[in-house]
Amino acid sequence: MARDKIYLEEEFPTPLVQLWHNFKQPPVVMIGFCCFLFLIALAVLANIITPYSSVENHLDHLLLPPAWSDDGDVSFLLGTDNLGRDMLSRLIHGTSLTFGLSIIVVIASLAVGVVIGSLSALTTGIKSSFLNHFLDVILSIPSLLLAIIIVAILGPGLENTLWAIIMVLIPQFVHVTRNAVKEEFAKDYVLASRLDGASSVRILRYSIFPNIIEKLISQATLAQSAAILDIAALGFLGLGAPIPMPEWGAMLANGIELFYIAPWTVYLPGLAILFSVIATNLVGEGMRHALKVRKEN
Amino acid sequence: MALILTGLQKTNMLIFTLRRFSLFFFTLLLLTMLSFSLSFLFPGEQLINLTGQISASPEQLAVLADEYQQQSGLLSQYVSYLKHLFQGDMGYSMTSHLPISSEVLNRLPATVELACVALLVAMFVGIPVGFCAAIYHRKAPDNLILTIAMIGYSIPVFWLGILAILVFSIQLGWFPSSGQISLLFEIQHVTGLQLIDILLSDSPYKWQAFQDATRHLILPVIVVALAPATIFMRLARSAMLEVLDTHYIKAAKAKGLTFSQIIYRHAMRNAIIKVIRDIGLQFANLITIAMVTEVIFSWPGIGSWLIESIYQRDYTAIQGGLIVLSSFIFIVHIIIDLVYAALNPLAREPRHGT
Numbered sequence: 001m002a003r004d005k006i007y008l009e010e011e012f013p014t015p016l017v018q019l020w021h022n023f024k025q026p027p028v029v030m031i032g033f034c035c036f037l038f039l040i041a042l043a044v045l046a047n048i049i050t051p052y053s054s055v056e057n058h059l060d061h062l063l064l065p066p067a068w069s070d071d072g073d074v075s076f077l078l079g080t081d082n083l084g085r086d087m088l089s090r091l092i093h094g095t096s097l098t099f100g101l102s103i104i105v106v107i108a109s110l111a112v113g114v115v116i117g118s119l120s121a122l123t124t125g126i127k128s129s130f131l132n133h134f135l136d137v138i139l140s141i142p143s144l145l146l147a148i149i150i151v152a153i154l155g156p157g158l159e160n161t162l163w164a165i166i167m168v169l170i171p172q173f174v175h176v177t178r179n180a181v182k183e184e185f186a187k188d189y190v191l192a193s194r195l196d197g198a199s200s201v202r203i204l205r206y207s208i209f210p211n212i213i214e215k216l217i218s219q220a221t222l223a224q225s226a227a228i229l230d231i232a233a234l235g236f237l238g239l240g241a242p243i244p245m246p247e248w249g250a251m252l253a254n255g256i257e258l259f260y261i262a263p264w265t266v267y268l269p270g271l272a273i274l275f276s277v278i279a280t281n282l283v284g285e286g287m288r289h290a291l292k293v294r295k296e297n
Numbered sequence: 298m299a300l301i302l303t304g305l306q307k308t309n310m311l312i313f314t315l316r317r318f319s320l321f322f323f324t325l326l327l328l329t330m331l332s333f334s335l336s337f338l339f340p341g342e343q344l345i346n347l348t349g350q351i352s353a354s355p356e357q358l359a360v361l362a363d364e365y366q367q368q369s370g371l372l373s374q375y376v377s378y379l380k381h382l383f384q385g386d387m388g389y390s391m392t393s394h395l396p397i398s399s400e401v402l403n404r405l406p407a408t409v410e411l412a413c414v415a416l417l418v419a420m421f422v423g424i425p426v427g428f429c430a431a432i433y434h435r436k437a438p439d440n441l442i443l444t445i446a447m448i449g450y451s452i453p454v455f456w457l458g459i460l461a462i463l464v465f466s467i468q469l470g471w472f473p474s475s476g477q478i479s480l481l482f483e484i485q486h487v488t489g490l491q492l493i494d495i496l497l498s499d500s501p502y503k504w505q506a507f508q509d510a511t512r513h514l515i516l517p518v519i520v521v522a523l524a525p526a527t528i529f530m531r532l533a534r535s536a537m538l539e540v541l542d543t544h545y546i547k548a549a550k551a552k553g554l555t556f557s558q559i560i561y562r563h564a565m566r567n568a569i570i571k572v573i574r575d576i577g578l579q580f581a582n583l584i585t586i587a588m589v590t591e592v593i594f595s596w597p598g599i600g601s602w603l604i605e606s607i608y609q610r611d612y613t614a615i616q617g618g619l620i621v622l623s624s625f626i627f628i629v630h631i632i633i634d635l636v637y638a639a640l641n642p643l644a645r646e647p648r649h650g651t
Binding site: 141155 | 320323324327328331335338339340447448450451452453454455456459460463467581582584585588589592603604607608610612615619622623626627630
């Protein structure tokens with residue numbers, strides 16, 4: 001084949017492209033990443049691909065076991081619950097609630113946290129020290145306790161739960177951004193652009209953010225697995241999504257009374273939570289691994 | 298010379314302790330501010346949220362308003378709130394009408410017991426397993442341990458609790474599924490820590506009671522300890538890998554020490570110090586897990602009480618619970634920091650500014 005380029009150009013991949021190159025190496029991480037994409041697809045397409053609506057009752061098919069059991073029915077692949085609602089449809093709709101909303105929560109708190117974090121990295125002295133201690137206090141209060149308190153102020157409900165979790169996650173992002181920005185600010189290339197006369201905001205935008213974005217993404221995956229678990233835990237405790245909503249934690253709480261008769265109503269939502277958290281954690285793990293590899297080179 | 302050096306070390310330790318305590322007071326101050334502002338944020342009247350006197354007559358309310366200096370500025374209101382706190386007066390529960398402080402004192406020991414036992418179990422299981430993974434780095438045991446760790450900290454705790462009850466208490470019948478001790482035993486309330494109270498009591502059925510309490514403790518402790526244990530595994534693994542990569546280990550190898558000598562004499566001690574530093578941070582996480590576990594196992598601790606007070610909209614109880622639970626976490630945090638500083642002289646160096 002003829003070579004298009006005669007001169008071998010030296011290519012400098014951006015940090016994100018480098019990250020991707022290192023990220024896709026271990027097969028386990030790629031499996032996790034595919035599961036992650038699969039969950040996103042489920043969350044987006046939930047309304048189109050589900051066979052039934054999440055609240056549709058089939059009164060002649062109450063508590064039907066999954067299709068592989070002897071009493072199962074193939075038109076209800078994963079069985080039904082105590083009100084005859086199709087488990088498969090509810091689980092898929094639940095993906096867009098528990099998993100999909102956790103992504104939105106993380107993006108929102110990432111945006112706020114990064115802004116506060118980079119502003120605080122530019123401050124020094126007593127203001128910075130106060131903020132640091134304040135963050136330490138917030139970070140050492142258990143996240144669930146904080147979320148519960150915010151829910152107590154706002155009142156129960158899915159939307160209020162989301163606000164609570166966003167607020168709980170913000171301090172983590174502030175902390176990570178602040179440390180990462182401070183670390184980069186001490187490096188020589190920042191000094192170089194500072195000598196060129198760049199303002200702090202310009203340095204942040206063009207020099208620092210491209211270099212810390214992978215740290216933020218890695219923190220975001222950690223935050224997301226925490227967000228999934230927190231949304232589900234609040235749903236389970238009856239403080240989050242109201243009962244008819246197919247949120248995984250609320251589904252699990254709904255199934256507890258029927259545990260002995262219909263164990264699948266408890267197993268399946270739990271497995272769904274476990275699966276999505278593992279997929280998220282694998283992506284995060286791959287990210288951190290890729291970062292480490294890049295640092296070593 | 299040596300005398301001066303030890304003197305210097307002592308002052309360093311003193312300075313370190315003082316710094317920690319000043320941080321602790323600052324933290325408590327912020328926490329009380331947070332809890333004070335919560336009384337404004339919660340729905341309903343601020344004074345009633347603060348005192349929990351839900352059915353007080355207008356005259357009583359006037360007395361309370363005077364006590365909490367409602368007519369003066371915010372700062373003096375806050376100061377009088379602090380005064381009440383220091384006298385141990387956290388108001389009355391809106392549902393049970395008992396003083397919050399006595400409710401908390403009744404329930405906190407159960408949580409302390411559960412959390413501390415779980416922390417110890419997590420440490421004693423997690424750290425050696427993590428070291429093991431580091432020793433077999435990139436071999437089959439390492440991969441197996443990493444997989445277990447990944448599943449362990451991804452599993453939702455409420456689901457794990459329910460499965461544990463189903464398998465171990467209902468199907469196998471090994472352990473009881475709820476509560477702290479069987480109602481057959483009557484144990485006098487001395488320290489509140491069940492196991493210690495049993496040992497202190499002079500009941501003729503002491504050992505049966507002790508066995509029963511232990512059987513009640515095992516399942517919740519395992520459920521609470523699983524996620525922190527897997528985190529300790531990962532921390533211990535990376536700490537050990539870091540240590541094994543250092544020059545002094547190379548020097549020890551060059552000296553001709555065997556592998557086990559290197560691990561036991563040099564690597565383990567240095568790696569454990571690194572893990573201990575992070576234990577404090579994990580404790581808040583452990584308390585979160587313990588709160589949910591208490592609800593599932595009907596454990597009479599402060600976590601299940603707090604969640605119950607959310608259902609009841611008992612705002613005074615929520616404020617009190619927040620202060621007590623967070624202070625407990627801070628105290629454990631500081632204890633671990635001091636232990637770390639006592640073990641590691643490098644940490645005692647005063648760090649200037651951050």
